[in-house]
Amino acid sequence: MVMTSSPHPPDVGGRPDPTAEPGGESAPARGYLLDNARAEAGERFVWLAELFDGVTRAHFDRLGVRAGSRCWEVGAGGRSIPEALAATVGPTGHVLATDIDPSWLEAGEGYEVRRHDVAADPPPEPGTFDLVHARLVLVHVPDRERALATMVAALRPGGWLLVEDADTALQPLACLDDSGPAQRRANRLRDAVRELLARRGADLRYGRTLPRALREAGLVDVAAAGSFPVGGPACDRLEAATIRHVRGELLAAGLTDDAEIDAHLAAIHAGELDLTLAPLISAWGRRPAEHAPTPG
Numbered sequence: 651m652v653m654t655s656s657p658h659p660p661d662v663g664g665r666p667d668p669t670a671e672p673g674g675e676s677a678p679a680r681g682y683l684l685d686n687a688r689a690e691a692g693e694r695f696v697w698l699a700e701l702f703d704g705v706t707r708a709h710f711d712r713l714g715v716r717a718g719s720r721c722w723e724v725g726a727g728g729r730s731i732p733e734a735l736a737a738t739v740g741p742t743g744h745v746l747a748t749d750i751d752p753s754w755l756e757a758g759e760g761y762e763v764r765r766h767d768v769a770a771d772p773p774p775e776p777g778t779f780d781l782v783h784a785r786l787v788l789v790h791v792p793d794r795e796r797a798l799a800t801m802v803a804a805l806r807p808g809g810w811l812l813v814e815d816a817d818t819a820l821q822p823l824a825c826l827d828d829s830g831p832a833q834r835r836a837n838r839l840r841d842a843v844r845e846l847l848a849r850r851g852a853d854l855r856y857g858r859t860l861p862r863a864l865r866e867a868g869l870v871d872v873a874a875a876g877s878f879p880v881g882g883p884a885c886d887r888l889e890a891a892t893i894r895h896v897r898g899e900l901l902a903a904g905l906t907d908d909a910e911i912d913a914h915l916a917a918i919h920a921g922e923l924d925l926t927l928a929p930l931i932s933a934w935g936r937r938p939a940e941h942a943p944t945p946g
């Protein structure tokens with residue numbers, strides 16, 4: 651299905667409070683925590699692009715994406731990577747951008763948009779892609795093994811899979827320089843957000859497992875690299891959007907209070923925190939080329 655929905659969905663407000671039912675056991679919230687229905691998701695895509703598109707695009711170049719390539723961008727979120735791929739592959743190539751919620755993607759910009767759950771739906775156009783890429787998606791998908799198999803099945807023989815995921819357990823701090831109360835509060839709140847992610851089935855150690863996961867999925871020529879920014883306005887703005895996105899969930903889970911969140915947002919605004927992120931591990935591998943059977 652080709653989507654034509656607005657790239658700017660309205661802010662639908664806070665989630666229902668799963669702990670608010672009087673007298674009953676609360677049902678655990680399920681699904682992707684930082685869902686695309688909220689306006690903050692769109693802000694996050696802008697700052698993720700600012701922070702990581704350079705890294706990602708360098709990998710595309712090295713893996714040989716060029717005019718005429720066929721690419722599948724999985725869990726695309728915002729438009730920057732589909733647009734970059736479309737500009738590279740040109741009119742003789744093909745870019746498919748998919749997401750469980752493709753509201754922020756814009757059909758008709760040189761790439762095709764489909765709603766697709768990489769952990770539940772079959773691979774689109776199996777065996778045909780030169781490049782399949784997912785950034786910061788599988789870490790959130792509880793059935794990530796199945797998702798990986800779906801992406802591998804979409805590759806043509808010789809095609810490359812590039813998976814990029816955070817490893818928040820490798821570097822869990824929001825402030826590496828733990829120099830005062832505002833920095834320590836930022837680190838406490840980062841822990842609280844990680845706790846929410848884990849409750850939704852995120853694997854906070856997934857990044858480090860990627861090379862092995864790609865080999866076990868049958869890929870060859872597997873390698874990986876890691877990178878993360880250490881401070882700057884894009885990190886600040888990503889953090890502010892993330893905290894505003896999950897504010898209701900943090901409060902409902904009793905992991906913080908309004909005063910702590912407001913103080914943290916004010917400290918971010920003051921530019922005094924030097925916020926950082928977890929390392930982004932980028933791992934790539936190639937589907938083995940098919941060889942003609944040897945006669946006799």
Ligand SMILES: C[S@@+](CC[C@H](N)C(=O)[O-])C[C@H]1O[C@@H](n2cnc3c(N)ncnc32)[C@H](O)[C@@H]1O
Pocket residue numbers: 682684685686695698699724725726727728748749750751766767768769770784785786787790791
């Ligand atoms: C953290 S965002 C990353 C977006 C983008 N890849 C980037 O790096 O900026 C995760 C994206 O994965 C999507 N997503 C989550 N679970 C998914 C699933 N099972 N299948 C497809 N997309 C999924 C979300 O809707 C969201 O757009």
